[in-house]
């Protein structure tokens with residue numbers, strides 16, 4: 135993975151100094167609340183319902199074991215012994231003290247980490263496919279391009295105070311696991327005769343006004359990637375709305391202007407050829423690429439695990455759900471579920487568990503861990519012959535839940551328990567749904583499906599793109615839940631449709647169960663996944679059954 | 684020296700009179716405009732009437748709103764030894780195209796931000812340098828203090844009028860916040876050239 139040189143180190147250390155000075159001036163009343171707010175946000179610091187929340191960047195979701203241990207130490211020393219993985223591959227601490235934040239940032243800097251641009255109206259953490267570099271359907275490894283984008287976007291002088299936050303995501307595989315069509319800029323890497331090109335999507339997003347991104351530029355040669363993004367964001371910076379935060383995202387601008395007219399403005403800026411000194415060259419691309427070469431894989435043979443472990447059905451279930459094919463024979467990628475019965479909230483992880491995962495990474499997976507936007511963790515390079523040992527350690531530590539891609543692999547925002555913007559709680563809803571599935575056969579019978587929960591229309595829990603989406607709404611001061619069906623992420627990204635009037639928290643589990651029963655009754659074969667069945671039969675059968683009483 | 688002006692990385696005497704029309708009675712548009720979507724909502728420009736009411740001060744060097752300069756070009760040219768112009772951060776770059784003068788005939792061009800969270804000033808800096816090829820003193824005016832200076836300097840600004848009540852000496856240090864920057868700008872190459 136990428137290693138800091140003295141330039142990176144200096145920049146990150148100077149950012150801590152700068153932040154500490156800002157915090158001191160705030161404490162000395164040289165900065166008002168209003169002035170300090172954007173400054174602290176640019177360093178990942180929210181002021182929440184209970185305490186500040188510090189969001190730490192995990193650039194494109196890649197972590198070393200030592201970094202994960204440092205996060206565990208921070209959780210113990212400055213928080214309540216746990217952290218929360220977010221839907222943009224970052225980690226959040228919910229209970230730090232404001233005056234201790236510079237200390238936390240220094241600890242992070244020691245292990246080449248930071249909280250730069252993890253919130254605020256600036257370019258956020260670049261996200262990508264958590265299986266980059268190891269997935270068989272990969273066309274281009276996105277990690278080095280993501281690192282190039284990270285550096286370019288860090289303290290970009292023009293884009294520190296945009297109308298609203300700005301999220302960029304990048305995918306390089308046949309399947310899009312990076313949600314490029316629901317990002318402000320989504321980048322799809324393609325290859326032709328060994329030359330790299332980028333398809334640039336713009337104006338996607340969830341939140342109050344969910345929109346699927348549109349193709350702005352096809353086959354942009356890679357050397358223009360940064361300058362083209364600069365032109366897009368410059369036009370947005372100048373013309374995006376600043377009077378209404380709910381209409382300030384680039385998607386609203388693109389919609390209002392129309393993609394063609396927006397494109398014309400972008401290209402007018404870009405075409406004069408001198409818009410940027412940030413034209414990438416081969417030397418820089420190779421320099422960054424060499425940090426992401428393949429580790430020393432052994433030449434192995436594939437193992438027939440079903441035969442060898444036929445008596446351990448739990449292990450085999452875990453293999454089926456939580457591991458996936460790897461580019462190298464004899465290896466698989468392991469996804470560790472953070473959605474087990476023991477987790478307090480989806481994506482939460484105790485410091486002790488972080489250390490277990492870090493040790494496993496050292497022993498079995500070249501010392502690296504990835505975080506996913508589904509709020510799970512990945513050990514990308516585990517030998518098949520080690521899988522049972524890895525599983526055993528995970529299971530002993532309550533991390534062995536075999537539910538990746540199943541309905542209990544819920545994406546859920548912090549909701550009313552933590553978030554001051556919430557209309558309703560979301561974590562207890564996740565728990566109540568989780569409790570429906572004590573019977574693993576039912577869970578496995580339902581198969582692949584996604585269920586996403588947000589506590590308000592800001593959509594931190596991506597409810598629009600869940601096959602089942604649950605949204606907290608406020609009706610006369612009490613908490614209600616609106617359910618959508620048919621949302622989907624990936625190449626065929628689509629937004630869910632509202633099924634009808636909303637439900638109380640008590641009703642939600644029964645409604646979910648009913649939806650699943652209808653699916654099971656209506657599916658063609660056991661192989662037909664929920665979303666395919668829904669696309670075939672539509673909303674009505676579900677609606678009728680649920681509202682018949 | 685009691686001054687709020689930073690130029691070329693130093694505190695310098697400010698002998699420019701900055702003319703600011705009083706827009707407090709101006710009507711604020713509640714609806715986004717049709718032609719230039721979004722630009723106008725909640726932001727106001729001085730009307731011609733307001734501009735014509737501006738009393739031109741006795742001074743040698745002034746920075747006048749571009750809109751006022753366009754309205755009273757001859758008067759301003761006659762009255763002052765030196766004059767610069769400034770625009771609002773919500774002005775269009777197109778406004779400059781109404782000038783008959785070469786933009787480089789102005790020793791100072793200013794961009795005004797009402798709220799420091801308004802980041803348009805940075806992109807305007809880039810455009811004024813790049814599209815208009817302005818070579819002289821580009822000045823940040825308004826809600827300007829320490830935390831913007833590093834970015835402003837890299838977006839083409841070379842002088843900064845620090846907001847009253849904010850310590851300009853401390854602000855000066857903001858220009859040194861970082862020793863390196865990853866990305867290139869119009870005047871700096873990207874860091875990767877050095878690596």
Ligand code: HEM
Pocket residue numbers: 180182187219220221222226298299316339340341342379380383546547548549552553554555592593594595
């Ligand atoms: C707890 C405090 C939080 C607050 C106050 C908060 C606030 C917000 C707000 C206001 C938005 C809407 C932005 C817009 O539409 O322009 C938003 C979007 C978002 N938040 Fe949060 N959030 C919080 C926690 C989280 C967490 C824990 C996650 C990850 C699990 C998260 C992930 C996201 C994502 C992915 C979006 C983007 C949706 C989009 O693309 O429009 N947020 N958040």
Ligand code: SF4
Pocket residue numbers: 547548549550553554555556557588589590591592593594595
């Ligand atoms: S979706 Fe709403 S409730 Fe949930 S974290 Fe985001 S802002 Fe808070």
